[in-house]
Amino acid sequence: MKDYHISKHHSFYTIGLNYKKADAVVRGKFSLDDNAISALLAQAKDQDIDGLLATSTCNRTELHGFAQHPFQLIKLLCDNTTGTVEEFQEVAYVYKNNEAIGHLFRVGTGLDSQILGDFEIISQLKQSFNRSKKMGIANPFIERLTNSVIQASKRIKNETEISSGATSVAFASVQYILRNVPDITSKNILLFGTGKIGRNTCENLIKHTKKNQITLINRTKDKAERIAGKFDLVVKDYGDLQTEIRTSDVLVVATGAQSPTICKEMVYTKKPLLILDLSIPKNVSDDVSELENVTVIHLDHLSQMTDETLARRKQFVPKAESIIETVKADFIQWLETRKFAPVIKALKSKLKTMKDEEMDYQSKKRADFDAQQADIISDRIIQKITKQFANHLKGDHVDADSSLALIQKVFQLEIDTQ
Missing domain, CATH: 3.40.50.720 (NAD(P)-binding Rossmann-like Domain)
Structure with missing residues (x-):
């Protein structure tokens, strides 16, 4: 996924730190309270970032969003906390695109929690999204991704016993x-x-x-x-x-x-x-x-x-991971569809122009030309052609980027990326 066609910036990043490498003192330096998160989101908006989630709990602080470069997000975090870039780099992780998406799924479903199966994080993720949405910095990608993680979390809660037994x-x-x-x-x-x-x-x-x-x-x-x-x-x-x-x-x-x-x-x-x-x-x-x-x-x-509760929970991890894979695959498919939607739209428009020119020519040439009938047939053919292209692009083993480039070249399409 080289380009999401869903943000002004091409790549989606997660930058953050958690209990695995950062002790309580360091986590404290990078913790964000409500006011700091609001200030951070406002600053991001000023920098033309159109999709960002900020989460901060006692175990982790993370930013998930679109940027030209991950350092843009790291600087936002350091500007709004007492931590320095050097301190951050010692304990941090940075994930990009598919890895960033996968990480958010693991966090939101309790698989990356300090105590396995702890679902506290999902309510915090909902709060983060609502805050970003309110401030106008939650684009369709962020919204769909958050909803997908919530859906995976619900399914894991209902279909496995990973959060069974009192452990927190x-x-x-x-x-x-x-x-x-x-x-x-x-x-x-x-x-x-x-x-x-x-x-x-x-x-x-x-x-x-x-x-x-x-x-x-x-x-x-x-x-x-x-x-x-x-x-x-x-x-x-x-x-x-x-x-x-x-x-x-x-x-x-x-x-x-x-x-x-x-x-x-x-x-x-x-x-x-x-x-x-x-x-x-x-x-x-x-x-x-x-x-x-x-x-x-x-x-x-x-x-x-x-304790035994945690040991028992571990046996449900594979089932939880398979639920994540299913929900994540649906999200990626939606993303790919978003990615080639402008090309399919432009192709449809091009074919419609061809149709209109041909209809105009035939109606002048033939006195008995049935414009209504021809219109119905042409539209159905256009629908079938564009559907063939869409199905091809959705294929598992298709290089979507090359195919999109070829379709644009063959039909000389002008793409509206907005």
């Missing part, structure tokens, strides 16, 4: 707590922040502990109260954080701030304290782990926890 970072957090904190039912748990993973961890913890053991603190108290109300938990003021840490046995941090919210000076404890940092960038300062009695575990450690 939240599940791993609870497993870690249960394995490492003896007699959990008599311990105090403090949840600081209302990030999604933190809320899910809290929900999972309630099943294994008593509700009155869990205290929730958030910078904005009303948000904490809304969430606490759902689970019937105790809420304390942000000003009580230091006091609450003293009496806690487990501290779960899920604030989603851009810099650490828990520093060494805030933590004072005479008994063992387990701190789980479920945030990207890290929300617990590195030096906190130097404190006596304190163990700090970050999201990345939890994600590496494998």
Whole structure:
């Protein structure tokens, strides 16, 4: 696919970084919040980019879009984050055209997730698309591709058991707590922040502990109260954080701030304290782990926890991959059709001009010429000829580019690429 005929720019790229090569610190430098994504898309529009998706989660940041050169997208990312081009290049990947399409399918269907079969990403992909569409930077290719990935994700969810069994970072957090904190039912748990993973961890913890053991603190108290109300938990003021840490046995941090919210000076404890940092960038300062009695575990450690659930999920990967191949093949066929549609349209127009000239000639030459009948027959022949060409171009073993060039040459077609 040398040219998509679907964007002003010829190539579709994915540029990004994820948990495989970039640790939490580096991922934090390149993470994009909503405002940064809006600014990035606006900047891309100014650069005449007509199709772009930006996704940023705790495990990855990626841009998928059309550009003259991938560096255009890399620069957009670096302009809107605190990371540098040099830092990006150390951990990055760049995919082009078919590889970029294949990568987005794997990401969107949970095959590339830090925890296999984690479908959180699909809702983020939908959000990314809606944002791009709203800002007028989602061309037909981006729209069709996103819908195809969503379709593949739905089919994998329904037709395989790749997401069966509770496994997620939240599940791993609870497993870690249960394995490492003896007699959990008599311990105090403090949840600081209302990030999604933190809320899910809290929900999972309630099943294994008593509700009155869990205290929730958030910078904005009303948000904490809304969430606490759902689970019937105790809420304390942000000003009580230091006091609450003293009496806690487990501290779960899920604030989603851009810099650490828990520093060494805030933590004072005479008994063992387990701190789980479920945030990207890290929300617990590195030096906190130097404190006596304190163990700090970050999201990345939890994600590496494998259990029987994950082992069981792996057996469904081939089935998931075959579903992806089917949906992807439909997308590629649509793409190829889009690619040669202008040529078929121009061919139809050329044949129609020939027909009109011949009809005009015959009607002048023959007094008994049946224009209506001739018109019907000619149109049917034109339809059959163009269909033959279209079927040829759709063939699996056809060099579409050479065929398109030949058709243009033979019929001396002028192509409208818009």
